Amino acid sequence: MAERTTVTMPDEAARRIAPPPSMARLAADAVRKMILTGELQPGDRVVENQLTHQLGVSRPPLREALRVLEQEGLLVQQPRRGVIVVPINLHDVYEIFTLRDQLERMAVELGVPVRSPDRLERCRAALRDLEDAARAGDAATVTDRAFDFHLAVVGLAGHRRLEESYRSLSLQMRLCMGMNQRARVAGEGLWGIVERHRAILATLERGNPQEVLEMLTDHGQHTFVLELGHSLSGRSAEAEAWLERLGRSRSDTALGLEAPRS
Amino acid sequence: MAERTTVTMPDEAARRIAPPPSMARLAADAVRKMILTGELQPGDRVVENQLTHQLGVSRPPLREALRVLEQEGLLVQQPRRGVIVVPINLHDVYEIFTLRDQLERMAVELGVPVRSPDRLERCRAALRDLEDAARAGDAATVTDRAFDFHLAVVGLAGHRRLEESYRSLSLQMRLCMGMNQRARVAGEGLWGIVERHRAILATLERGNPQEVLEMLTDHGQHTFVLELGHSLSGRSAEAEAWLERLGRSRSDTALGLEAPRS
DNA sequence: GCCTTGTCTTCTGTAGACAACGGTGAACTC
DNA sequence: GAGTTCACCGTTGTCTACAGAAGACAAGGC
Numbered sequence: 329m330a331e332r333t334t335v336t337m338p339d340e341a342a343r344r345i346a347p348p349p350s351m352a353r354l355a356a357d358a359v360r361k362m363i364l365t366g367e368l369q370p371g372d373r374v375v376e377n378q379l380t381h382q383l384g385v386s387r388p389p390l391r392e393a394l395r396v397l398e399q400e401g402l403l404v405q406q407p408r409r410g411v412i413v414v415p416i417n418l419h420d421v422y423e424i425f426t427l428r429d430q431l432e433r434m435a436v437e438l439g440v441p442v443r444s445p446d447r448l449e450r451c452r453a454a455l456r457d458l459e460d461a462a463r464a465g466d467a468a469t470v471t472d473r474a475f476d477f478h479l480a481v482v483g484l485a486g487h488r489r490l491e492e493s494y495r496s497l498s499l500q501m502r503l504c505m506g507m508n509q510r511a512r513v514a515g516e517g518l519w520g521i522v523e524r525h526r527a528i529l530a531t532l533e534r535g536n537p538q539e540v541l542e543m544l545t546d547h548g549q550h551t552f553v554l555e556l557g558h559s560l561s562g563r564s565a566e567a568e569a570w571l572e573r574l575g576r577s578r579s580d581t582a583l584g585l586e587a588p589r590s
Numbered sequence: 591m592a593e594r595t596t597v598t599m600p601d602e603a604a605r606r607i608a609p610p611p612s613m614a615r616l617a618a619d620a621v622r623k624m625i626l627t628g629e630l631q632p633g634d635r636v637v638e639n640q641l642t643h644q645l646g647v648s649r650p651p652l653r654e655a656l657r658v659l660e661q662e663g664l665l666v667q668q669p670r671r672g673v674i675v676v677p678i679n680l681h682d683v684y685e686i687f688t689l690r691d692q693l694e695r696m697a698v699e700l701g702v703p704v705r706s707p708d709r710l711e712r713c714r715a716a717l718r719d720l721e722d723a724a725r726a727g728d729a730a731t732v733t734d735r736a737f738d739f740h741l742a743v744v745g746l747a748g749h750r751r752l753e754e755s756y757r758s759l760s761l762q763m764r765l766c767m768g769m770n771q772r773a774r775v776a777g778e779g780l781w782g783i784v785e786r787h788r789a790i791l792a793t794l795e796r797g798n799p800q801e802v803l804e805m806l807t808d809h810g811q812h813t814f815v816l817e818l819g820h821s822l823s824g825r826s827a828e829a830e831a832w833l834e835r836l837g838r839s840r841s842d843t844a845l846g847l848e849a850p851r852s
Numbered sequence: 853g854c855c856t857t858g859t860c861t862t863c864t865g866t867a868g869a870c871a872a873c874g875g876t877g878a879a880c881t882c
Numbered sequence: 883g884a885g886t887t888c889a890c891c892g893t894t895g896t897c898t899a900c901a902g903a904a905g906a907c908a909a910g911g912c
Contacts, residue, residue, distance in 0.1 A: 386867045388650045392657045399661035408873055423751045434692045489685045493755050648897050
């Protein structure tokens with residue numbers, strides 16, 4: 329009897345952790361990856377028949393997958409004309425970064441005072457993964473792991489809906505950053521990224537929410553500035569204006585950003 | 591020529607506002623309504639074949655609709671077992687109310703200082719609709735319009751993603767409140783609801799974000815307390831503890847709520 | 853009498869096919 | 883020569899049909 333349970337239990341556990349992968353879920357993961365890796369770029373048309381052949385799946389589950397990605401903010405539907413990868417303009421960048429920042433702040437306010445040991449351990453594990461990726465010199469993976477780290481930080485709050493919203497915005501943020509990734513990593517260096525996240529974790533361990541908030545705000549604005557620098561390249565006047573606003577707002581609230589005109 | 595444009599333009603405009611109603615979209619709207627009106631209650635199984643017959647639509651578009659509602663947080667999928675209406679426990683109520691409150695605060699901080707005239711007008715129109723519903727004595731519509739009003743307030747920020755997240759949470763909130771609606775309305779009275787929203791609009795017009803924030807926090811906690819009162823009915827000890835925490839946090843930050851144990 | 857096991861039904865997951873709409877290009881008319 | 887119209891093609895939106903799995907129920911064994 330004891331043997332039987334030891335045989336069946338892993339099966340049950342596996343099923344709970346990884347439910348039998350439906351084609352729709354696999355398709356969603358595959359297309360999401362194609363978008364985040366830049367294989368599909370913002371504005372690109374997504375033709376259902378092409379993807380069905382490419383992924384070896386029929387259209388109904390693929391369409392379900394597209395609806396999911398649409399809700400995640402990665403695709404937009406144009407009735408009778410199919411879906412395209414969401415085009416990102418300056419205002420979108422503004423929206424994504426401000427809302428993400430706000431959610432992160434809320435998570436810290438909720439999660440840091442509690443400092444649940446297992447959730448903190450998740451953060452530490454995420455940092456280790458980030459370091460491993462840096463050691464391997466894999467820029468793309470470093471970006472992925474950095475996002476995972478932030479997700480773990482948000483996870484401190486034990487707030488499922490908050491985490492889910494944050495995850496969705498992170499995906500869109502990666503979409504923004506996709507094209508500029510090489511330039512960004514080259515500019516900062518992999519270990520620069522690691523160092524900044526190490527500092528965040530150290531602050532977390534100390535458990536002072538205010539300190540964490542300041543650090544995260546700095547970190548977020550750093551990333552934001554980098555992103556703006558790329559998004560606005562060639563429009564230096566606008567870039568200047570934005571950076572000036574950021575400088576002003578840094579001493580203010582994290583929300584002290586005004587929406588761009590465009 | 592001028593005639594042609596005047597003929598086609600309304601068509602185009604209408605299409606932008608109400609895209610050609612695909613069966614999937616209609617199905618999503620119909621099922622959403624069934625959930626919010628309580629025809630489908632939390633925990634209820636949603637059987638695809640039943641709905642296809644009920645709605646006169648075939649399964650593929652219905653399944654697409656279910657994926658959308660799933661992303662909206664109204665349904666949860668149980669692999670190989672279909673979907674159920676999301677069950678709401680105490681922790682869910684906590685999550686929904688805290689996150690919604692935070693988003694609303696962010697919207698006010700962004701939107702009130704600007705006070706875009708057309709967006710303010712949208713708020714006024716929403717309040718008028720609310721008053722009309724109260725005049726008609728229609729409790730369900732009053733609830734709907736109250737939510738619309740809050741959505742209009744959030745719309746002040748001109749932040750699409752913020753508004754979308756807020757909308758999703760409002761749906762879930764309505765799911766929480768669905769069952770207790772009669773009791774709540776009876777307890778407060780339709781015009782009590784109207785009066786509180788009138789006060790919010792008046793504050794908005796004055797344009798002081800801090801004032802609006804205080805008012806909204808009070809309003810949100812009022813609703814929260816009502817909801818808790820119903821959710822916790824029969825468990826007065828827990829209810830007492832929660833209310834005490836609320837009392838303490840009111841003078842603190844709007845986020846001064848700790849997660850419930852369950 | 854209770855547990856186990858086998859079968860049966862029901863529902864989900866998926867595939868393939870049809871219909872309708874929109875876009876594009878060429879031909880025709882002015 | 884330019885504008886317009888029409889027809890074709892491609893794509894989406896939808897439906898019907900099939901395979902496979904999960905749960906329910908009944909019959910048999912312990």
